[in-house]
Amino acid sequence: MGRVHFRPITPAALSEALADDLAARGPDGYLSVAVDGPPPARPDRLATSLVDPLRARGRAALTVATSGFLRPASIRFERGRTNPDSFYENWFDLPALAREVLGELGTTGRVLPDLWDPATDRATRSPYVDLPPGGVLLLHGPLLLGTGLAVDYTVHLLMTPAALERRTEPADRWTLPAYDRYADEVSPADWADVVVRSDDPDHPAISMIGSMRS
Template sequence: MSTTHRPTGPAEFAGRWAASLPAGARVGVDGAVDADTAWYAAHVADALRAAARPVLVTVWSGFWRPRSLRLEHGRDDPDAFHDDWLDVAGLHREVLDPLGARTGRWWVPSLYDPATDRASRAPREAVPDDAVLVLAGPFLLRDELRRGLDAVVHLSTSDAAVRRRVDPTDAERVLGAWHRYLAESDPVERATAVLRCEDPRHPAELLR
């Protein structure tokens, strides 16, 4: 089946997508390259703020498990990267579930500091009932994460583009886990929107 893409820009897409998000939505920016997901999440957040809407932004690395658990099978294991790096239960408990409430909403912006390999000790914060969460990271359309998100934009990136944009020492781990994710979770089909992102500055949106 043929597919059609429409050229766009990061700010242009973010503005259109943000305008479609309902009050209180929990949304994700899903992609293989952390820097790209964080960059697009910032664009979405900027668009929401420009519309005077409250927004919460966080990244998946703020909810990693401690290094001793993440790297139990070595730092290069793609299956561990896919399955074990993220504290899924903690993310649901401290972010996705309390932000799924209609009122009395709160969150904890992070649980973990990757720089120190210690708990971040971020405090619990009350948030407006209409605040939109923007979460950046990979694997967000796995079943156990998808149920906590109301909309996800998926950044579709070739292996060559991933290799250009991640540390060479991380490439095999990242790509091995990403190939498994594509095969098992079918993020292009499940995502709310899909951007072909060979160069993050010049994306193209998949027209469904």
């Protein structure tokens, strides 16, 4: 990662700043956003926190979690239940995300909110949700960048390896080598539109990129 300057910001101010930037983009069309980060960085919380500010700016918003698009257990656990390479390569159904979440967004606004229930290991059979023109899709989860998913705007929640290890639940620490591999192979902080340092998600710092740059 090159030299990036961060400035401290409150979570509420972060949501407002991102909502301002997103609302200014393609006001008459659909906008797809990837909020990328490991669970301890709370990409789910940031994505959810954008919904109301976007609506206040006249942009309907819908959050979709990648955890609703896991592959069946037979594929995820083919190499064992705690294999970091399998987590990195095979856990998330990227073709389904491309087809059911992003594929028709730009033309019809139809989005499938989830596909697979890992608890039952069955399809959820959820109905499609229709976003009105100008709607913003907020796709959140880990390992999203560099996957080929066609999104319009990317936010990467950056954690140092030490902070990630400290904040990851013991039962999930087997995933840590996958995040090391992600940083080495993808370098998401180098090409995301916005990078948010999230060693402590309650005290973030933002690197202003693109139209947010002063």
